[in-house]
Amino acid sequence: MLAQAIRKKLGKAGKEEKGFTLIELLAVIVILGVIAVIAIPLIGNVIEKSKNNSDVATARQVYDAARLYVVSEKNGDFIESIANTGAGASGSHGLILTVASATATDVTLQSTGFLESPIYLPSDKTEITSGTVEFTTTGDLLKVDLVTSSGTHSFSAAKVMAVDPSK
Incomplete structure (x- = not known):
């Protein structure tokens, strides 16, 4: 009889309890908070790195277009002559190519069709309005400068030529 009474009590207690206790809900919220504190900065870093x-x-696309231009339009000549200005400034230096220009008469990578126009910098989605690609006299890349608003x-050459640009 006592055993039946206990079973009845336990049976009722089990049927009346539905859902989670407040402690269980708080534990889940705390765990989710800890995960969020760890994950949000990591996600931010991944986004910044991808930008x-x-x-x-x-920049690599611009560099590749510049190399194509030099090979097809300048017969692979990376040397640019400097005219004598009367002050003894004649000589030569590495080629500097212009990416884009506001002046329609300037020869640029965009005006010659080696680079699409307009071209945008992905990180801030602004149009590249100017810029240069600088080479040494032997054809090695020095740097790529891109100008936006x-x-x-x-x-740098090391960054543009790297297999993994994040390093």
Whole structure:
């Protein structure tokens, strides 16, 4: 009889309890909060890194267009002569190619069709309005400068030529 009474009590208690206790809900909320504190900065870093990588990829695209231009239009000659200005400034230096220009008469990578127009910098989605690609006299890349309304973005040769631009 006592056993039946206990079973009845326990049976009722089990049927009346539905859902989670307040402690269980608080534990889940705390765990989710800890995960959020860890994950949000990591996600922010991944987004920033991907923006930087896409900018480097754009600089690489500009560099590739410049090399194509030199090979097809300048017969692979990376040397640019400097006229004698009367002050003994004659000589030569590495080629500097212009990416884009506001003047329609300027020869640029865009005006010659080696680079699409307009071209945008992915990180801030602004149009590249100017810029240069600088080479040594032997054809090695020195740097790529891209100018947008947000400023000048410079990319070193090591960054542009890297297999993994994030390093």
